[in-house]
Amino acid sequence: xFPISNRDHLLHSPPIGIYTGSxxxxxxxxxxxxxxxxxxxxxxxxxxxxILSNGLDPLNVLLMSGGDTFAIAEGLGAExxxxxxxFIEGGGLYIGTCAGAYLPLRSSMDFLNQFNFINVxxxxxxxxxxxxxxxxxxxxxxSVYGCDFVFHVVREEVxxxxxxxxxxxxxxxxxxxxxxxxxxxxxxxxxxxAIYKGFTKKTKFLVEEELAEKTLVGNIAVTKxxxxxxxxxxxxxxxxxxxxxxxxxxxxxxxxxEQNGKPFPIQKDFSGDSQNRVKGEALRGLLKDLxxxxxxxRIMASGMDDFSVSWLIGNKYYEPEKISVxxxxxxxxxxxxxxxxDLGVDKNLLLRCVEISKEIAKDIKTIKSEMGNQGNATLLxxxxxxxxxxxxxxxxxxxxxxxxxxxxxxxxGE
Amino acid sequence: MEYLSTNKIAIIDLxxxxxxxxxxDEDLVKGKIGGAGITMAxxxxxxxxxxxxxxxGLLTGTLAPASALGMITAKSPLTGKVGHAPLTLYAxxxxxxxxxxxxxxxxxxPKPVYLWIHDGVADISDAKEIxxxxxxxxxxxxxxxxxxxxxQVFAIGKAGESESDFAQVCINYWASGDRWGFGKLFGExxxxxxxxxxxxxxxxxxxxxxxxxxxxxxxxxxGGAFADKKGIEEIPVAIGEExxxxxxxxxxxxxxxxxxxxxxxxxxxFLDEDPKLLMESEKKEPGFLITDVYGLLGFKKLGLSAxxxxxxxxxxxxxxxxxxxxxxxxxxxxxKKPDEIKKSFSGLKGTLENIGKGMFSPWCPHFGLPANExxxxxxxxxxxxxxxxxALMSPELSEEKLIELANLGTGLGFTSEILDKVxxxxxx
Amino acid sequence: xxxxxxxxxxxDDGFALLSACIMVTRGREKKDYSAVVLKEEExxxxxxxxxxxxxxxxxxxxxxxxxxxxxxxxxxxxLLREPCDLCSDREEGPLCLQFCPVNAISMD
Numbered sequence: 001x002f003p004i005s006n007r008d009h010l011l012h013s014p015p016i017g018i019y020t021g022s023x024x025x026x027x028x029x030x031x032x033x034x035x036x037x038x039x040x041x042x043x044x045x046x047x048x049x050x051i052l053s054n055g056l057d058p059l060n061v062l063l064m065s066g067g068d069t070f071a072i073a074e075g076l077g078a079e080x081x082x083x084x085x086x087f088i089e090g091g092g093l094y095i096g097t098c099a100g101a102y103l104p105l106r107s108s109m110d111f112l113n114q115f116n117f118i119n120v121x122x123x124x125x126x127x128x129x130x131x132x133x134x135x136x137x138x139x140x141x142x143s144v145y146g147c148d149f150v151f152h153v154v155r156e157e158v159x160x161x162x163x164x165x166x167x168x169x170x171x172x173x174x175x176x177x178x179x180x181x182x183x184x185x186x187x188x189x190x191x192x193x194a195i196y197k198g199f200t201k202k203t204k205f206l207v208e209e210e211l212a213e214k215t216l217v218g219n220i221a222v223t224k225x226x227x228x229x230x231x232x233x234x235x236x237x238x239x240x241x242x243x244x245x246x247x248x249x250x251x252x253x254x255x256x257x258e259q260n261g262k263p264f265p266i267q268k269d270f271s272g273d274s275q276n277r278v279k280g281e282a283l284r285g286l287l288k289d290l291x292x293x294x295x296x297x298r299i300m301a302s303g304m305d306d307f308s309v310s311w312l313i314g315n316k317y318y319e320p321e322k323i324s325v326x327x328x329x330x331x332x333x334x335x336x337x338x339x340x341x342d343l344g345v346d347k348n349l350l351l352r353c354v355e356i357s358k359e360i361a362k363d364i365k366t367i368k369s370e371m372g373n374q375g376n377a378t379l380l381x382x383x384x385x386x387x388x389x390x391x392x393x394x395x396x397x398x399x400x401x402x403x404x405x406x407x408x409x410x411x412x413g414e
Numbered sequence: 415m416e417y418l419s420t421n422k423i424a425i426i427d428l429x430x431x432x433x434x435x436x437x438x439d440e441d442l443v444k445g446k447i448g449g450a451g452i453t454m455a456x457x458x459x460x461x462x463x464x465x466x467x468x469x470x471g472l473l474t475g476t477l478a479p480a481s482a483l484g485m486i487t488a489k490s491p492l493t494g495k496v497g498h499a500p501l502t503l504y505a506x507x508x509x510x511x512x513x514x515x516x517x518x519x520x521x522x523x524p525k526p527v528y529l530w531i532h533d534g535v536a537d538i539s540d541a542k543e544i545x546x547x548x549x550x551x552x553x554x555x556x557x558x559x560x561x562x563x564x565x566q567v568f569a570i571g572k573a574g575e576s577e578s579d580f581a582q583v584c585i586n587y588w589a590s591g592d593r594w595g596f597g598k599l600f601g602e603x604x605x606x607x608x609x610x611x612x613x614x615x616x617x618x619x620x621x622x623x624x625x626x627x628x629x630x631x632x633x634x635x636x637g638g639a640f641a642d643k644k645g646i647e648e649i650p651v652a653i654g655e656e657x658x659x660x661x662x663x664x665x666x667x668x669x670x671x672x673x674x675x676x677x678x679x680x681x682x683x684f685l686d687e688d689p690k691l692l693m694e695s696e697k698k699e700p701g702f703l704i705t706d707v708y709g710l711l712g713f714k715k716l717g718l719s720a721x722x723x724x725x726x727x728x729x730x731x732x733x734x735x736x737x738x739x740x741x742x743x744x745x746x747x748x749x750k751k752p753d754e755i756k757k758s759f760s761g762l763k764g765t766l767e768n769i770g771k772g773m774f775s776p777w778c779p780h781f782g783l784p785a786n787e788x789x790x791x792x793x794x795x796x797x798x799x800x801x802x803x804x805a806l807m808s809p810e811l812s813e814e815k816l817i818e819l820a821n822l823g824t825g826l827g828f829t830s831e832i833l834d835k836v837x838x839x840x841x842x
Numbered sequence: 843x844x845x846x847x848x849x850x851x852x853x854d855d856g857f858a859l860l861s862a863c864i865m866v867t868r869g870r871e872k873k874d875y876s877a878v879v880l881k882e883e884e885x886x887x888x889x890x891x892x893x894x895x896x897x898x899x900x901x902x903x904x905x906x907x908x909x910x911x912x913x914x915x916x917x918x919x920x921l922l923r924e925p926c927d928l929c930s931d932r933e934e935g936p937l938c939l940q941f942c943p944v945n946a947i948s949m950d
Binding site: 418475476477479480504507511550563564586587613614615616617618621625628629632636667668670671673674675676678682684692693694695697698699700701703 | 843844847848851854855856857858859860868869870871872873874875890891892940941943944945
């Protein structure tokens with residue numbers, strides 16, 4: 001359905017924004033991987049500052065993946081919420097998974113109450129439990145939600161049934177991974193797309209199966225809501241998980257379907273300013289510099305994989321292995337850039353990546369040393385993960401820019 | 415070169431600080447297979463520039479049994495001929511995974527430098543902080559500087575820096591199989607050390623077939639003649655030095671294998687700690703890993719106690735000097751006390767009787783094999799990247815099996831005729 | 843280390859160590875001390891010379907506490923070193939067991 005050789009598809013890739021700001025976990029990298037695989041190359045990376053500076057205006061799609069919903073809401077604030085509303089009502093497509101799914105749902109909680117785009121309740125909240133159930137759920141995985149808590153009954157695979165005529169990869173039943181996303185109750189405000197149907201052998205039960213069934217089965221996993229000229233698609237499970245190709249395909253189909261067949265010719269991203277571009281041997285040299293620093297970082301980070309330490313940053317725990325995840329995602333794409341030396345890449349952005357990589361290497365070394373001396377590295381870890389996110393989003397910005405330029409150049413050549 | 419390879423050769427000119435990456439041409443592999451076959455070809459290509467060639471065998475770093483071997487190929491200052499020295503433990507593996515199958519080091523640096531080879535990037539860095547340090551301190555410094563304790567280091571100590579004929583290139587903290595004085599070459603080039611680390615992925619042509627064959631070979635070798643034995647002391651026992659077990663046993667902490675090698679050819683002795691200790695010692699340097707049979711035997715023959723002999727081996731490794739040379743020349747000079755022997759490191763001179771005659775380091779015992787058979791078996795080991803001592807212990811790793819494995823891994827259609835030709839080319 | 847290579851092969855269909863869920867900690871080389879670490883779904887199993895230790899992932903160190911002992915149900919998997927699945931898709935079972943050259947690994 002998305003043959004990468006389909007040039008027309010590549011040429012008309014809608015501009016897609018991926019949220020990488022406060023509260024975003026590492027699962028936005030999954031969006032990058034699957035969209036790249038499917039041939040979408042018009043990708044852009046936005047944080048809360050960019051959203052507040054009208055960064056959503058040129059976009060057709062905004063993808064909000066998993067992480068810390070409260071941190072996302074706080075980062076965007078009322079103004080960000082307004083920008084998001086305008087974006088959607090103006091015809092934009094919002095796709096939220098997990099934390100990105102909770103964000104627009106009705107809530108009275110601080111920061112979240114500035115959104116309330118969708119009037120729907122969730123089933124995995126403690127106020128829906130009996131006193132006895134509440135007591136037993138308190139012992140297991142949950143997130144504080146005012147006087148209540150949001151609880152999670154399973155992890156890993158769940159079986160979904162597509163409803164209302166929807167199919168995923170030609171199938172009415174699909175397996176998708178769930179990591180804390182919402183289970184929604186029916187509401188007139190939404191159009192259900194998929195409901196939780198059951199479990200597989202790989203499902204990890206966090207409570208007794210009976211309770212898990214009662215919480216999930218029959219409730220809504222994926223839903224759609226129209227808002228003005230645009231739409232929101234809310235996914236409880238992570239349809240962007242790279243190991244679930246049928247789910248990925250469904251996401252791709254939604255993105256294209258919601259463009260209503262409008263073509264979006266890839267614009268060249270550079271003006272005539274050649275000073276901002278670097279190509280050929282100069283580019284090779286800079287890429288080697290980046291490779292050098294990334295290699296130093298990933299070598300240092302690899303030695304942390306056997307630590308069972310984690311850092312509480314915001315409301316989420318970060319493990320040392322996550323450092324390697326960010327670095328290796330960038331590393332794996334460097335090779336592609338090395339084959340595009342003739343095209344030219346944003347020099348300043350690349351130089352910035354080299355600088356951030358150096359800083360990352362330095363911070364990893366300090367953290368390792370602190371850990372070895374039983375010190376507290378939480379603050380430094382927080383800075384490190386911010387830098388990793390900045391490095392990744394900067395890198396992918398010029399990576400996808402180079403890809404778009406390659407396509408544009410190839411199409412002009414014909 | 416698509417399979418079992420990182421497809422890269424680094425050409426490093428220390429005089430100009432220029433580093434060039436070259437592709438590993440598949441035709442070169444088809445003609446020379448790998449390991450010493452290719453290091454020899456590279457040596458000949460650059461011989462006017464007095465190169466040191468680091469290399470890995472075709473099967474190094476795979477699941478093939480005992481696929482631990484890397485090598486240094488260069489002209490020995492001791493013999494004046496080209497020789498190959500083994501790089502065992504995890505050094506061979508790390509060289510391949512550092513992103514280069516082969517590294518050619520030519521020219522002389524005007525000032526002390528070290529090479530940092532990582533993930534397909536080769537860097538020449540200023541070694542002023544480590545020049546003058548012993549091998550142990552140098553390795554510690556580099557690992558701390560780069561923030562990783564798994565970095566593999568080929569380093570010289572004071573022996574190499576002062577260009578002693580008997581200077582050895584050591585691996586991390588331990589003696590290597592360099593019996594050729596390659597440490598002197600490092601010193602002449604002002605090359606203090608080569609540090610390696612990498613996370614490459616090697617593709618395999620027929621992956622399932624290759625892995626299946628590896629498993630079968632592993633079962634076959636595990637049932638071999640050495641099955642119930644372990645440790646460095648069994649090797650001298652096999653060549654008639656029966657009393658070494660009793661002599662060494664009280665100090666033995668553990669035996670260690672090189673990468674993927676079913677027989678542990680190295681033994682760690684505790685000199686400053688109870689050898690029975692299982693927990694992590696509080697002492698920073700409680701002992702020494704013995705990797706060199708003849709060095710150990712050499713000091714034993716001087717009448718030293720095991721503790722004194724092993725302590726001297728440790729000093730040799732720190733100084734970066736060949737323990738066999740120290741023992742042999744010490745014996746000639748009538749030295750018997752550890753202090754006098756240690757004092758002889760600096761300015762050690764003399765002619766060794768037991769210098770290797772062929773191309774492959776005499777670090778590996780002959781186990782009673784005639785010289786030409788030993789040479790051939792070593793050639794096969796160095797070409798395919800098999801631990802040289804283990805290659806002699808395991809007839810199950812026959813040439814036919816290794817060729818079959820090479821073909822499964824690369825799809826290149828090697829034959830025994832090609833192997834014969836490569837061995838002949840190396841030996842001429 | 844052959845165990846790491848075998849596990850890496852199971853994950854990547856090539857020879858690599860980066861994604862193995864079993865690791866040999868070789869860093870204390872001068873002390874002749876190492877351990878084998880196995881990453882499971884929620885635990886890290888550490889086999890040291892003096893005995894076995896099982897730790898909850900993320901349960902030790904700076905932020906250890908009651909909350910952390912529940913684990914984070916909404917944590918996204920890291921997809922780098924995935925937890926040991928005992929090579930469940932292989933008939934012969936765990937590859938690390940089959941390829942350990944010194945028979946150091948067993949399974950109950």
